[in-house]
Amino acid sequence: xxxxxxxxxxxxxxxxxxxxxxxxxxxxxxPPFGVFVPVLSTVIICFASYYxxxxxNGDVIVHxxxxxxxxxxxSLRMSxxxxxxxxxxxxxxxxxxxxxxxxxxxxxxxxxKKANKRLQCKVITSKxxxxxxxxxxxxxxxxxxxALCQDDCSMEPGLVDFQCCWCQRTVHTECLKGLEKECDxxxxxxxIVPPWCVQVARMKSSIHRHLLxxxxxxxxxxxxxxxxxxxxxxxxNNDGGIVLSEFRKYLNPVQVLDLAERTPxxxxxxxxxxxxxxxxxxxxGGDGTVSWILSSVHKMDLDPQPAVSLLPLGTGNDLSRVLGxxxxxxxxxDVEKLIGxxxxxxxxx
Numbered sequence: 001x002x003x004x005x006x007x008x009x010x011x012x013x014x015x016x017x018x019x020x021x022x023x024x025x026x027x028x029x030x031p032p033f034g035v036f037v038p039v040l041s042t043v044i045i046c047f048a049s050y051y052x053x054x055x056x057n058g059d060v061i062v063h064x065x066x067x068x069x070x071x072x073x074x075s076l077r078m079s080x081x082x083x084x085x086x087x088x089x090x091x092x093x094x095x096x097x098x099x100x101x102x103x104x105x106x107x108x109x110x111x112x113k114k115a116n117k118r119l120q121c122k123v124i125t126s127k128x129x130x131x132x133x134x135x136x137x138x139x140x141x142x143x144x145x146x147a148l149c150q151d152d153c154s155m156e157p158g159l160v161d162f163q164c165c166w167c168q169r170t171v172h173t174e175c176l177k178g179l180e181k182e183c184d185x186x187x188x189x190x191x192i193v194p195p196w197c198v199q200v201a202r203m204k205s206s207i208h209r210h211l212l213x214x215x216x217x218x219x220x221x222x223x224x225x226x227x228x229x230x231x232x233x234x235x236x237n238n239d240g241g242i243v244l245s246e247f248r249k250y251l252n253p254v255q256v257l258d259l260a261e262r263t264p265x266x267x268x269x270x271x272x273x274x275x276x277x278x279x280x281x282x283x284x285g286g287d288g289t290v291s292w293i294l295s296s297v298h299k300m301d302l303d304p305q306p307a308v309s310l311l312p313l314g315t316g317n318d319l320s321r322v323l324g325x326x327x328x329x330x331x332x333x334d335v336e337k338l339i340g341x342x343x344x345x346x347x348x349x
Contacts, residue, residue, distance in 0.1 A: 070116045071100035072253065073107075074245055084138050084159040086119060087111035101245035102253050103165040104136045122165050124211075124254050126195035129219075133169075133183045135162040135176070144170040148178045165249065166192075188339055191227035191280065193252045194219050213254060216273040226274060227251060227342065228306075230267045230293065231284035231313070232259040239313040243284040246335045259289065264296035271302040280342060281306040286314040309342055 076083055076095040083092040086105045099106040102122040107115040122134060138159030146153050146161075147169040153161045163170045167186030171179055185192050199215035218224065229251070233241035240259075248256050257267045270279050283293050290310060297306065311333075 071105055071119075071121045072102045072248065073098040073112065074101050074241075076106070081139075081142055082157065085111050086137065086139075086159065087114050089138075089159040099139070102248045103134065104139060104163065104249065106139050122253060123195050124252055125198040125200050129194070129196040131166075131183050131185075131194060131196065132181050133164040133179070134166055135171075136165055137162055139163075140170050146170060146172045146175050148172070148175040168250065188250060188343075190221060190223050190225060191251070191339065191343070193226045193255055195252065198252065198254055213269075213273070216270070218274075218277060225278055225280055225307075226255060226270070227280045227282060227339070228267060228270045229256045229282045229284065230259055230264070231311075232289060234260045235285060235289065235314065237314075240284055243311065243313070243333060246333055247282075250335055250339065259285075259292075264293040265300065267293070268296055268300055268302060268306070271300075271304070271306050275304065278304040279306045281308045282311060282342065283308065284311040284313055286312065286317055287319045290319055311338070 076092060076097050076099055078095045083095070083097060083099070083106050084090065085092060085097065085108045087107055088111055090108065092106065092108055097106060097108045098112065100121060103120075105115055105119050105121070120134075138154070138161065140154045140161055140163050144153040144161075144163070145151065148171055151172070153170045153172060161170060161172050162176055164183060164186075166183050167189075169179075169186065185194065193216060197217040197219050198213070199217070200211040201214045202211055216226075229244065229247045231240035231243045233244055244256050244258055255270075259267075267281070270281075281293075283290050294308070297308070
């Protein structure tokens with residue numbers, strides 16, 4: 001064997017030793033592929049189980065808006081009433097602006113961010129049962145009377161006088177000091193869920209500004225029977241959205257649910273949370289919406305059963321007509337008159 005052959009053989013042996021050393025080190029650091037299979041399958045099963053149970057329970061969770069972040073803005077509707085911005089107090093011409101359908105604050109497009117920071121919206125939950133009026137300045141309804149002197153309010157142009165967004169009382173600016181600070185929630189208190197009775201939990205690891213309704217306590221008021229309003233804001237010619245906006249003003253906003261965001265099962269969770277007290281359930285919609293909710297009531301076998309009333313919207317209202325609830329309602333809804341009829345036993349509208 002020549003010298004070159006012996007040299008080449010030694011170099012090959014050295015290379016083989018290095019390869020074996022590398023293979024041994026790599027196998028020590030990286031386990032065999034078979035070890036990954038049970039670990040990976042366990043992780044997949046855990047994630048699948050989590051999202052499966054989340055999907056099952058998702059229909060019965062009541063999501064509510066976090067009122068501490070922003071107002072519930074909606075576009076102004078054209079009417080004979082003059083609207084003024086709650087920040088700059090300028091007249092909102094041609095209905096160009098927005099208003100909060102929960103508390104009644106108004107703003108032009110340039111003052112929305114300022115309104116969110118400076119003016120508090122209607123609270124949905126509270127830790128104390130001593131509750132004061134939530135006064136909102138200006139933009140009172142037509143024909144408003146002062147709760148103290150019984151004279152007409154808002155007789156002068158501009159952002160004048162005040163209204164409580166809970167009891168709906170209106171008062172002159174100069175009469176405001178003469179009223180009691182504590183709010184009694186007005187004539188409709190027996191269908192309102194006061195903020196201290198609402199128990200909420202924040203959503204974790206979510207980008208949405210929503211809370212979860214965890215429980216509802218009994219305020220201890222005589223004949224208390226909360227009203228829950230359900231409608232679909234996307235149905236028909238937006239009549240459902242108008243109904244939802246109107247009732248947020250009179251009730252706690254958590255009592256108003258949009259079927260475009262949640263299923264009937266979420267709305268009917270109120271019967272479970274309030275039990276053994278019954279609830280009043282107002283369904284605003286056509287035959288399809290009514291059938292959808294009544295089917296859910298039957299499947300859930302609620303105890304006690306909610307007292308169901310119907311506000312027919314749109315054109316397909318054969319069921320409402322046959323049951324004596326009427327065929328169709330006007331686009332302008334008188335909420336106070338409607339609530340008054342709801343409080344009367346065995347009344348149809």
